[in-house]
Amino acid sequence: MTSLNPIITIGKQITSVIMKHQNVSEVEARAQALELMEKVGIPNAEQRFDDYPFQYSGGMRQRIVIAIALSCRPKILICDEPTTALDVTIQAQILKLIKDLQKEYNYTIVFITHDLGVVANIADRVAVLYAGQIIEFANVEELFYDPRHPYTWALLSSLPQLAERNTKLFSITGTPPSLYNKIIGDPFAPRNQYCLKIDTLEEPPMFKVTDTHYAKTWLLDPRAPKTEKPEAIQNIHEKLLKAYNL
Structure with missing residues (x-):
């Protein structure tokens, strides 16, 4: 919402990036900018080219930021919470736009989000982070259907879509550790049931589950006691299908 300069027109903000990265004339940059605006779904791009950011809605501004990022012709696009502060309908449009443009421009997306629904919708591979460390890494199907780290279990258990009527929604007790202090053992231990x-x-250490699935938990040590996943995420596949009416 605040990454666009409020006193420079939308068109100028896109063309300046194109000229900087591609060394083209202003006329060529304008043509490219209009094409990008149309690709990201800005209606009447020619008429909206000289508008200022305050004349655009939140979803439209998000599209312009994506257009500016794509004008650099990146091989990797880093999206840090790109759907924050947008309503659910606009979120879905932005996610579809990012995926459609990925197919067209063939770039890699590094998607940073707290929303597991977004993860399920957009990701191929997932890294779960806790206290600045990757604690589980897997293909998206493996992560949702066969999670191995207790923190991943807790995240999935707290999905509202899995909650049963007239029951309490699961929440993770405690708070994350301060990274200013030295952490002894597993950072998640104080909150881990x-x-x-x-x-x-x-x-x-990081234990190997499969060639594409790793988890950093002592529960995977051969000497550890056998531990069942929480009941809330057992048969999670069927629960998600039911929740989303698939």
Whole structure:
């Protein structure tokens, strides 16, 4: 919402980036900018070219920011919470736009989000982070249908879509650790209901589940006691199908 300069026109903000990165004339940059505006779904791009950011809605401004990013012709597009502060309908449009443009421009997306619904919708591979570390890495299907880290279990258990009527929605107790302090053992241990004694003493290594799935938890050590996933995420595939009426 605040990344566009409020006193420079939308068109100028796109063309200046094109001219900087592609070394083309202003006329060529304008033509490219209008093409990008149409691709990201700005109606009447020619008429809206000289508008200022305040004349655009939140969703339209988000589209312009995407157009500016694409004008650099990136190989990797980093999207940090690109649907924050947008209503659900506009969120869906922005996600579809990003995926459609990816197919056309053939770039890689690094998508940073707290929304697991977005993850399920857009990702191929997922890295779950906690306290600045990757604690689980997997293909999206593996992560949703066979999660292995207790933090991933807790995240999935707190999905509103999985909640049963007249029951409490699961929440993770406690707060994340301060990274100013030295962390001993597993950073998630104080909030982990499946915590083992070793979790409080020694940081777990990254255990291999499959060639594409790794998790950093002592529960995967061969010596660890067998632990069942929380009931809320058992048969998660069927629950998600039911929740989304698929």
